[in-house]
Amino acid sequence: MKNLLTPSEASTPQAALQWEDALAMFEQDLGRRGAAEKTCRAYRVDLAQFATWAEGNELAPASVDHRALRRYAASMSERGQAPATVARKLAALRGFFRALVELGERGDNPAELLSSPKRGQRLPRVLKPADVAVLLDRIPASKPLELRDRALFELAYASGLRAEELVSLDLEAVDFDAERVRVEGKGDKTRVVPTGEHALRAIERYLERARPALAGAEERALFLSKTGRRLSTSDVRRRLRVWTRHASSQAPGIADLHPHALRHSFATHLLEGGADLRAIQELLGHASISTTQVYTRVESSRLRSTYLRSHPRA
Numbered sequence: 001m002k003n004l005l006t007p008s009e010a011s012t013p014q015a016a017l018q019w020e021d022a023l024a025m026f027e028q029d030l031g032r033r034g035a036a037e038k039t040c041r042a043y044r045v046d047l048a049q050f051a052t053w054a055e056g057n058e059l060a061p062a063s064v065d066h067r068a069l070r071r072y073a074a075s076m077s078e079r080g081q082a083p084a085t086v087a088r089k090l091a092a093l094r095g096f097f098r099a100l101v102e103l104g105e106r107g108d109n110p111a112e113l114l115s116s117p118k119r120g121q122r123l124p125r126v127l128k129p130a131d132v133a134v135l136l137d138r139i140p141a142s143k144p145l146e147l148r149d150r151a152l153f154e155l156a157y158a159s160g161l162r163a164e165e166l167v168s169l170d171l172e173a174v175d176f177d178a179e180r181v182r183v184e185g186k187g188d189k190t191r192v193v194p195t196g197e198h199a200l201r202a203i204e205r206y207l208e209r210a211r212p213a214l215a216g217a218e219e220r221a222l223f224l225s226k227t228g229r230r231l232s233t234s235d236v237r238r239r240l241r242v243w244t245r246h247a248s249s250q251a252p253g254i255a256d257l258h259p260h261a262l263r264h265s266f267a268t269h270l271l272e273g274g275a276d277l278r279a280i281q282e283l284l285g286h287a288s289i290s291t292t293q294v295y296t297r298v299e300s301s302r303l304r305s306t307y308l309r310s311h312p313r314a
Helices: 012-032 037-055 066-078 083-102 129-137 145-158 161-166 197-209 233-247 260-272 277-284 294-310
Strands: 180-184 191-194
Touching: 012 037, 012 083, 012 145, 037 066, 037 083, 037 161, 066 083, 129 145, 129 233, 129 260, 145 180, 145 197, 145 233, 145 260, 161 180, 180 197, 191 277, 191 294, 277 294
Parallel strands: none
Antiparallel strands: 180 191
16 A cells, blocks of 8 residues: 555645545445445545545645645535535544544544534424324225335334335344334444334235235345335335325325434424433434434424413413
8 A cells, every 4th residue: 555644745646546545444444343335425425525625735634634624614615515514524524534543544633623513403303193193094005005105104103213224124123022123223233123003013914915916035125116126215205205295185294204204203202202311212223312312302392382372471
């Protein structure tokens, strides 16, 4: 390997080669850590953009300092990129330089003290329990794809699963006797999540009456497309759009729904029902309690709205 991190006022071709090696090293490190493919892909895009900027400024990986990163952050803001986007790209740079330090390729992390732009606290979209019921109950249960979709979205809400987790489920993931599902979450972390009787009944109907019409003998995926392959997350989004349009005349609040809204609703409805925040963190598979705490803000916002509507001297 070339002398990856020798500080210099590198020419652009030299910098390009050094960045290519550094990014390859980082991607190998992500693989060793078991990072999900989606995470690797996001890092790849964000870091490739920074490498292009650095090469244009004749900066090799070792030449990047705190001041250069501040210039890069300012350039993104000047191009009109949203604060959330800038924050994500800076987080990728922190991880990249931290890995280089751990691998012995740099002595310091120039992104460590780099502050991210302030982001507005946008609360997750949460449905009312009645609107969830309308959405799910309006999915028919006669044709194979309807039975599949009813089982898919009943499970998404009953267990708070991400779209990626839903499509990665295999047949043996559902334990009907124990009323739970085994989930492979982010970073290949496995968790076991309880599920409700509505979802279990919908899955049973799908397995008995629909899946045999879709499946090939060797396919182990739980949820299948009409061609017998494993569903993709885009399939999940597309099918949810179909059913939200179908039900929106009865529940206008469900229009333009993203699958993650069912996960947000799952967590918020548990909190409203008295569930402990730590238990919700475990059910969702969040690594940090701070991620789960967003649902307390949703609950506080809802209570304040109720107060303002109801109290005579609010």
